[in-house]
Amino acid sequence: MSSPSRTEAKKDQFIGNVKNTAGSAVGNESLQAKGQAQNSAGNAQETAANVQGYLSGVSDQVAGSVKGAYNALTGDTAAQMENKAQAKKGEAQKAYNS
Template sequence: MPLSKSDAKKDQTMGNVKDTIGGAVGNESMQTRGKAQNTAGHAQDNAADAKGYAKGTADQISGAVKGAFNSLTGNTGDETANKAQKKKGEAQKSMHS
């Protein structure tokens, strides 16, 4: 299953609602299910962050390596694309840290 921050947030919210309602009406089963759903949502959110951070690191490194290689070989044609890939990676890492 693909990691989705929006699905993770939905599970966190719905789990919290079930936990709260279950506690308010004395339904321990609903409360337990809510806590489990909330915890699962947090785990999925953390996994999505880790995946995004890793992807950002890969893009950042790839852009930097390609840029360095092109500089050494005198190929300046791809310089803008390489810088953009590196910046994209930096942004992804920042968003997922």
């Protein structure tokens, strides 16, 4: 199974809406139902992509914080700064995916 993609999710949502609208306009219930299903699949994929991105952010934030604390104890200030950047990256990922 491939990773969820926001781009594919948005595409499915858009195409699903078009099919739903077109099916509704011409009275084609089958096309309308296919559009609703495709839109729902896009919504689910977008949610999965957001969850995956959030969890990736949590991982980066925790790893950066733990490594940074270790480097602070050992006096490795260069590595400590890199780890702070990783922790900030994780915070940004979490915020973007919330």
